[in-house]
Structures are given as C-alpha cells and as structure tokens.
Amino acid sequence: MTEKIETNETTVAGNFIRAIIEDDLKTGKHSQIITRFPPEPNGYLHVGHAKAICHNFGVAEDYAGLCNLRFDDTNPEKENDEYVQAIKENISWLGFKWNGEPKYASDYFEKLYEFAEWFISHDLAYVDDLTPEQMREYRGTLTKAGTNSPYRERSIEENLDLFRRMKAGEFADGAKVLRLKIDMASPNMNLRDPAIYRIKRAHHIRTGDKWVIYPMYDYTHCISDALEGITHSCCSLEFEDHRPLYDWVVDKLFTAGLLPARPRQIEFSRLELGYTVTSKRKLNQLVTEGIVSGWDDPRMPTIAGMRRRGYTPDGIRLFAKRCGISKSPNHVDVPFLETAIREDLENNVPRVMAVLKPIKVTLTNYIDGETGSREAGFHPNHPEFGSRLCELTKEIYIDSDDFQEIPEKGFQRLTLGGEVRLRHSYVIKCDEIIKDADGKIIELRCSIDSNTLGKNPEGRKVKGVIHWVSCTKSVKATVRLYERLFTEQAPDSVEGRDFKEFINPHSLETITAYIEPAILNAKPEDRFQFERVGYFVADRYDYHGPDGELVFNKTVGLKDTWKK
RNA sequence: UGGGGUGUCGCCAAGUGGUAAGGCAUCGGAUUUUGAUUCCGACAUUCGUAGGUUCGAUCCCUACCACCCCAGCCA
Numbered sequence: 214m215t216e217k218i219e220t221n222e223t224t225v226a227g228n229f230i231r232a233i234i235e236d237d238l239k240t241g242k243h244s245q246i247i248t249r250f251p252p253e254p255n256g257y258l259h260v261g262h263a264k265a266i267c268h269n270f271g272v273a274e275d276y277a278g279l280c281n282l283r284f285d286d287t288n289p290e291k292e293n294d295e296y297v298q299a300i301k302e303n304i305s306w307l308g309f310k311w312n313g314e315p316k317y318a319s320d321y322f323e324k325l326y327e328f329a330e331w332f333i334s335h336d337l338a339y340v341d342d343l344t345p346e347q348m349r350e351y352r353g354t355l356t357k358a359g360t361n362s363p364y365r366e367r368s369i370e371e372n373l374d375l376f377r378r379m380k381a382g383e384f385a386d387g388a389k390v391l392r393l394k395i396d397m398a399s400p401n402m403n404l405r406d407p408a409i410y411r412i413k414r415a416h417h418i419r420t421g422d423k424w425v426i427y428p429m430y431d432y433t434h435c436i437s438d439a440l441e442g443i444t445h446s447c448c449s450l451e452f453e454d455h456r457p458l459y460d461w462v463v464d465k466l467f468t469a470g471l472l473p474a475r476p477r478q479i480e481f482s483r484l485e486l487g488y489t490v491t492s493k494r495k496l497n498q499l500v501t502e503g504i505v506s507g508w509d510d511p512r513m514p515t516i517a518g519m520r521r522r523g524y525t526p527d528g529i530r531l532f533a534k535r536c537g538i539s540k541s542p543n544h545v546d547v548p549f550l551e552t553a554i555r556e557d558l559e560n561n562v563p564r565v566m567a568v569l570k571p572i573k574v575t576l577t578n579y580i581d582g583e584t585g586s587r588e589a590g591f592h593p594n595h596p597e598f599g600s601r602l603c604e605l606t607k608e609i610y611i612d613s614d615d616f617q618e619i620p621e622k623g624f625q626r627l628t629l630g631g632e633v634r635l636r637h638s639y640v641i642k643c644d645e646i647i648k649d650a651d652g653k654i655i656e657l658r659c660s661i662d663s664n665t666l667g668k669n670p671e672g673r674k675v676k677g678v679i680h681w682v683s684c685t686k687s688v689k690a691t692v693r694l695y696e697r698l699f700t701e702q703a704p705d706s707v708e709g710r711d712f713k714e715f716i717n718p719h720s721l722e723t724i725t726a727y728i729e730p731a732i733l734n735a736k737p738e739d740r741f742q743f744e745r746v747g748y749f750v751a752d753r754y755d756y757h758g759p760d761g762e763l764v765f766n767k768t769v770g771l772k773d774t775w776k777k
Numbered sequence: 778u779g780g781g782g783u784g785u786c787g788c789c790a791a792g793u794g795g796u797a798a799g800g801c802a803u804c805g806g807a808u809u810u811u812g813a814u815u816c817c818g819a820c821a822u823u824c825g826u827a828g829g830u831u832c833g834a835u836c837c838c839u840a841c842c843a844c845c846c847c848a849g850c851c852a
Contacts, residue, residue, distance in 0.1 A: 227791060253852055288851060345850060352848055356779045359848085390850050400780040402848050411850040430852045454781055454847050482783085482845095493852095535800055537790050541783055542845065549788070549801055559814065566811095593814080625812065634810050669810085678810050745811045775812040 228538040230268075230479055234276055234445060246278035246444045247312070250304070251434065253285040254296035254418070256493035257508040257515040258303045260529075260550070261484045267533035268481070269447060270309035281441055282311035286319050287433050289417040297418065299508070303516040308526045318433050319419040321440055325428045326380065328436060328466060329391060329410060333372045337465065338409070339365055340375040341392050351397070352405050358398035359405045365394065379412055382425045386412050393432070395461065403458045407431055435459040436466065438476040446476045449483040450540060456480070484536060485544045488697040489514045490705050490712055504716060505698070511766050512698045512720050522695065523740055523750030523768030528557035547697065551769045558740060558748045558768070563591035563598050566636060566680040567728040567743035569692060571610035573684065574657045576641065579607040585666050589637040591731075601731045603637040608684040610727050611635075612746075615679040616657060618646060623775075625677040627657070632670075633677040636744060640665040640675050680744045687727040690763040692749065694722045726765075735763055747771050 237243045248269040252258060258266075273280035282304065286292050301315060332338035341364045343351060353359030367375070379389055391410035399405055409432035414425050435458075438446045446459075459478050466472040490496065491514055499505045499513070509517035519529065532553035536545060576584075586605045591598035615626040615633075627633040632642045640662045647656040662670055669675075701707060701715035732741060735751045742748050747770035751763060758764045 251852090255852080285852065291851075341850095343850095348850075349848070354779085354848060357848095358779090387850060392850095402780080405848085408850050413850080427850095429850075434852085450782070451846055452852090456781090480782090535789070537800090539783095539790065541785095541790085543789060546788065546802090552801065555813095564811080587810095589810095593809090593811085623812090636810060638810085640810090665810095667810090675810090677812085680811075742811085742813085745813070771811075771813050773812070 228481075229540070230445070230447060230481065230538055231272065231275075233477075233479065234272060237444070238276065243444045246273065246276050247281065247442055248273050248278065248445050248447060249281040249283050249438065249441065249443050250311070251283045251285045251318075251437075251448075252300050253288070253292065254294070254300060255288070255291040256296060256497055257299055257513075257517055259491045259493075259496065259516065260486055260514045260519065261491045262303075263307065263516055263519075263529050264484045264533045264536060265447070265449075266304055266307060266309060267530055268538055270304075270311075271530075271533075272445075272447075273312075274309075278444075279312035280309070281313070281316055281443065283316040283318065283437060283441070285430070285434065286317050286418060287427055287430060289415040289427065290413065292418055294418050299517060303520075306520060306526060307516070307529065316437075316441065317419055318428075318437050319417065321433070321437055322420060322424060322428070324440065325433060325436060326426075328471065329376065329428070329432075330373065331469070331471065332393065332465070333376055333391075334369060335465075335469075336369055336394065338391055338393050339367055339372050340379065340389050341365070341406075341408075342389055345387070348408075352402070353397070355402070361397050362392075362406070365406070376410075379410070379426050380424075382414075384412055386414055386425075388412060391426075393458075393462070395458075401454055401457055403431070403455050404461070407458060431455055431458050432462060435463050435476070435478075436472070438478075439463050439467065439472040439474050442474045443476040444474070446478045448478060448480055450480045452478065453480045480540065481538045482540050482542055485542070485703075486514060486550070487544060487546045487702050488699050488704070489547075490699070492705065495705060495712060498713070499698075502713075504713070511693070512695055521750075521753050521766065523738075523748060523766055524554050525557045525561075525740075528554035531557060544703075554769050555748065555772065558742065560592075560594070562740045562742050562748065564593075564742040564744050565591070565729045565731050566603070566682055567690075567692075567726050567732075567746065567749075568610040568612050568680065568682045568687075569694075569724060569726045569743075569746065570613045571682075571727055572613045572616060572654060572657060574609050574611050574641075574659055574681070576605070576607055576609065576661050577644070577658050578660045578663070579605070581607070584639075584661065584663070587637050587667060601729070603729070604683055604686050605635070605638050606683040606685050609635075609681045610684055610687070611657075611679055611681045613654075616643070616654070618654070625775075626679050627659075627677070632662075632673075632675045633679050634665075634675050636678050636680045638666065638681070639663070640670050678745075680746075682727045682729055684727075686730055688730055688733055688763070689760075690726050690728050690732070690765055691758045692724050692726040692765045692767065693752075694724065694767045696720050696722075725762075728763075732763065740768070741765075742771075745771065 250269045270280045390408040392406045511522035590600045620628040641659040645658040699715045704712040704715040737756045739751045748768040749765040
C-alpha cells in the first residue's frame with residue numbers, strides 16, 4: 214500500500230524519486246537512505262543548485278536519512294578553495310546540515326588508484342598513448358562505431374608498469390591516459406573506452422602536488438558514492454547516458470567484493486530560470502568582465518546573489534518545493550520565484566514608509582504642536598513587531614507616482630483638487646501646484662482635514678491611501694533598484710548571438726530615498742517592507758554608504774494589480 | 778539514417794485501466810487607512826498526433842510528430 218501523499222502545500226508533492234525511496238524503504242532494500250550533494254568547487258552555486266540542494270537534503274530530512282556534502286574536486290585546474298567556502302556557507306544559509314564533515318572526492322584518491330590497478334589487473338583498463346585528436350577519430354561518431362586503439366591490447370604487465378610510471382611522473386602532461394576497456398562499438402558514446410585518468414601537473418586544493426594523475430568524473434563519482442554508502446544518487450538528466458557506465462564500474466568492483474554498496478543513480482531535469490543564465494562558465498564571465506560586481510551581485514542568480522538581494526532561505530525553499538521534481542523540461546519564470554519570496558516576507562518583515570521619488574508637499578494648515586500624529590504598528594497582523602510614531606510635519610515628501618495633475622482613468626491617488634489619505638495620518642486635499650520655470654512640479658500645497666486622524670471623513674469616502682515621510686524627520690538612504698539582468702528570456706540560446714548582447718542596461722539604478730527614522734538602527738540583512746512599494750534589505754556588506762547613510766537593496770516589488 | 782530522454786491548462790506538476798489533484802498566473806466578488814495581504818468563487822469533456830486492444834485508455838499496443846541530451850585527457 215503506497216501511502217498517499219497529501220496534495221496541499223503543507224506537505225511536499227509526490228514525485229517519482231520519493232516514490233522510489235518510499236518503495237525501497239518499504240521493501241527493506243534500505244533501512245536508511247543516504248543522498249549526497251556533489252558540487253564541483255569551480256564556481257558559486259546558483260538557483261539550479263538550490264533546487265538540487267533542497268531536493269537532496271530535503272529528501273534525507275523527510276525520510277530520516279542523511280545527506281553528504283561531497284566536493285567533486287577531480288579537476289584541480291578549475292577548482293579553488295574560495296568556492297569551497299562559499300558553497301558551505303550557501304548550504305548552511307539555506308538551512309541544511311550535511312552528514313558529518315564535508316567530504317571530498319580527493320579523500321578517495323588512494324582508493325581510486327588501487328581500484329584502477331585492479332581494473333588493469335583484470336584486463337579491464339589500459340594505458341593509451343593516443344593524442345586527444347587521434348582519440349576523437351578512433352571514437353567514431355554518433356552513427357559510426359569507433360575502432361580500437363592500437364594500444365588496447367597491451368599486456369597487463371605493461372599496462373601496470375605504464376600506469377605506475379604515469380603516477381610517478383615519468384610522462385609529460387597529456388602524454389597518456391588510462392582508459393576502461395568496454396566497447397568501442399557501443400551505441401552509447403560513454404561506453405567507448407572512457408578515459409578515467411589523465412596526467413596533469415596542477416596544484417590541487419587538498420592534495421597539493423602529491424598527484425600528477427587525476428581520476429575523472431565518471432570513474433570517481435560512482436565509486437565515491439559507493440564508498441559513502443549513498444543509496445540514491447540524484448543528478449541531472451544529462452547524466453542519464455552515463456548511468457550504464459556508473460553501473461558498469463560499480464558492478465565490477467562490487468562483485469569483486471571491493472565496494473560496500475551499490476548506489477542507484479536517478480536523474481531529474483534541471484531548473485531553467487527565465488531571463489538569466491545559469492552556466493558557471495557564463496556567470497564567471499559576468500564576474501571577471503566586470504559586468505556585475507561579483508558572484509554575489511544582487512542581480513546574479515547565485516545563492517550568494519539572491520541572499521544579497523534579500524531573498525530568504527524559506528522563500529527559496531518554498532520556490533523549490535513548488536517547482537517539484539520531474540524529468541520533463543521545466544522553464545520557470547522569475548515571477549514564480551518572486552511570489553515565493555514575497556510570500557515568506559509578507560508575514561515576517563516589519564513595514565515602514567519610504568519615499569523613493571520625492572515631491573515636496575506643504576501642509577498649509579498644519580499647526581505645530583496642535584496637529585496630531587499617530588502611533589502605528591510595524592505590521593498590521595503582528596502587534597508583537599511593535600510600533601512607532603508616524604510623526605507628521607508641515608513639510609512632507611510623497612512619491613511623485615502618487616500625484617497626477619490630470620488623473621488618468623481609475624487613478625485613486627492625489628490629484629489637483631482631490632483628496633487622499635496619508636497612510637497612518639490625515640486625509641489631505643491638494644489645493645495648489647507649484648511649478649518651476651520649465652513647468653516641472655516642485656511642490657504641492659495641500660490642506661489637512663483635521664477631523665480624519667484615526668477616523669473616516671464625514672459624508673464622503675476617500676479611497677486612495679498614499680505613503681509619505683516627514684521632510685525633517687526622515688533619513689536619507691541609498692536605495693538600489695534592480696531589474697532583470699537580461700532582456701531576453703533565454704539569453705544563451707539565441708542563434709548566432711552572444712548572451713552578453715542581451716545585458717539589460719537598466720538592471721541597476723541607484724537613488725536616494727527618504728525613509729522613516731524608525732529604520733535608523735537597521736542592521737545588515739535586516740529586511741523591511743516599504744509600504745506600497747516592495748521589500749528591501751539592508752545590504753549585507755556596504756550597508757553604510759560614503760556619507761554614512763544606510764544602503765538598501767530592492768528585493769522584490771509588491772504585487773501591483775493597478776497596471777497602466 | 779546511432780543511443781538515451783521528454784511531451785497532462787499560460788507556467789510548474791500529480792495521477793495511471795474506471796472516467797483529469799494541487800500550486801503559480803488569470804478572471805470575478807467581499808473585506809481593507811498598503812490598488813498589498815486575507816477571504817470566497819470561476820478556471821483542461823481533456824492528457825503531442827493517428828490508429829488499435831478494451832464495456833471503458835491520459836494510463837496497454839503500434840506508427841508517427843516535436844523538443845532536449847551524448848562524439849572533453851570537463852563535471
């Protein structure tokens with residue numbers, strides 16, 4: 214009997230991998246599951262990795278299992294410790310705990326080497342002298358079988374001797390490789406005698422200069438999984454073709470009694486987010502070419518970037534949960550992510566008023582010491598968030614978007630001769646517009662209806678409510694507004710064009726805003742809703758600008774059903 | 778013209794021989810000192826196409842179509 218998974222959002226939607234796991238648990242194939250997240254430390258993690266993290270760690274949590282963090286550090290030329298540190302931080306920040314100490318594929322280099330000699334000894338691997346170009350020719354094509362390398366029939370003794378000398382550093386980089394002896398005529402290219410060791414004199418982040426030969430992914434990954442007792446090794450779809458190789462290596466070693474377990478590789482489709490790129494190579498390019506300020510630029514789809522943008526771990530996890538796991542191609546639009554973020558922020562963040570594009574308003578009948586102000590809660594549904602005084606003064610700022618001299622149809626904000634409610638304060642009426650020589654509005658003169666503080670005006674309804682800030686009591690802050698980094702839905706798949714041609718020139722705008730004094734004690738990463746505008750976060754690093762002013766990043770705007 | 782995958786509402790995504798969950802979006806309507814939130818309600822006679830098996834098919838069979846991945850000494 215399969216336990217029916219509830220379909221509402223309080224639990225995770227069923228997916229085919231969970232079905233497999235539940236079955237394995239039920240049949241007793243496994244008493245505890247162990248998954249793993251195996252990043253290569255050659256760049257920062259992005260939103261696609263976040264989905265994989267949520268899946269691998271999430272499944273382990275849900276079924277009382279474990280999830281290992283294992284760095285796939287088999288290509289020293291590209292890997293570096295900065296990435297290792299960033300990856301660990303990202304995973305922790307998302308709220309996941311890996312099993313024991315972080316693991317490294319390089320922890321198994323010794324073992325991997327022994328196994329390689331075992332493969333040679335059993336006539337299942339050989340040293341090949343072919344150049345990369347020659348190898349490509351011998352490999353054949355998708356429709357044509359490959360041909361055996363002339364070195365394929367070397368004796369076991371010679372292969373062993375050669376391989377040991379490869380390890381000893383007797384040959385130049387790239388001079389030889391060790392290949393598995395499988396089938397050069399296989400319709401699956403991965404089985405055409407894959408190379409599993411190459412000579413490469415590169416300094417490794419963990420093993421230093423100890424090795425001059427390094428094992429390759431296909432050989433390393435499956436053995437590492439098996440050594441760690443991984444039960445379910447989930448990866449993306451492009452590795453589906455590698456599964457026969459994964460199983461081939463594991464089976465040989467397992468059958469020989471050299472491996473404790475036989476993990477199962479299961480593939481699912483990777484996440485495609487619109488209007489961005491998620492290839493590490495391309496993200497790296499954006500960083501090194503200075504198109505963004507770094508891997509953690511708030512416009513980047515990296516976990517570090519999303520964090521700096523103000524996205525929350527719970528929001529990202531909700532997003533991943535909503536995306537689900539399947540094998541069908543899934544192109545998700547950014548608003549889907551943003552909705553999840555907003556939803557998390559909605560109930561967890563205090564609200565204040567901020568004016569981003571100020572127009573000065575003079576309240577002509579304001580009387581100092583007589584005109585009142587209200588105490589207002591930081592969240593309408595959470596009194597425990599506390600409150601502050603929204604102190605009105607004779608001169609205030611409102612957002613220029615909230616005034617139209619000649620209102621368009623349906624406009625509910627301030628107009629000449631019209632009334633509007635100042636949030637947490639009085640209803641005011643605009644009596645006069647002051648313009649400069651160019652006809653630009655520089656000031657509005659409005660009058661307060663003194664009988665509307667905390668109560669509705671008599672005899673009429675005032676529908677519009679706008680936010681405001683005192684000219685004298687508010688504080689200046691730098692606010693960074695972001696838009697999508699690319700103007701194209703799929704910037705990296707437009708034929709004949711480079712993805713960088715679609716960089717959005719307006720993806721960052723920095724402005725000065727006026728905010729209630731209540732945010733003065735904001736700390737890095739403190740989040741707020743600027744009422745009627747959106748969610749903002751105090752920048753994690755430079756939360757004080759050059760003049761000591763606070764610096765906020767726009768996380769995401771409020772949903773706006775008033776479209777123009 | 779090789780191999781491996783995928784095709785269920787605009788976007789994700791369950792389901793699996795018994796007559797299409799859910800989320801997001803959208804559209805109504807209610808409440809609202811945020812055009813936000815919240816709340817109600819609507820939203821696939823149809824599951825890539827065409828045949829077949831069956832009392833009955835999205836689920837089984839056959840053929841076809843579309844798209845993705847694979848020819849690194851990358852992962």
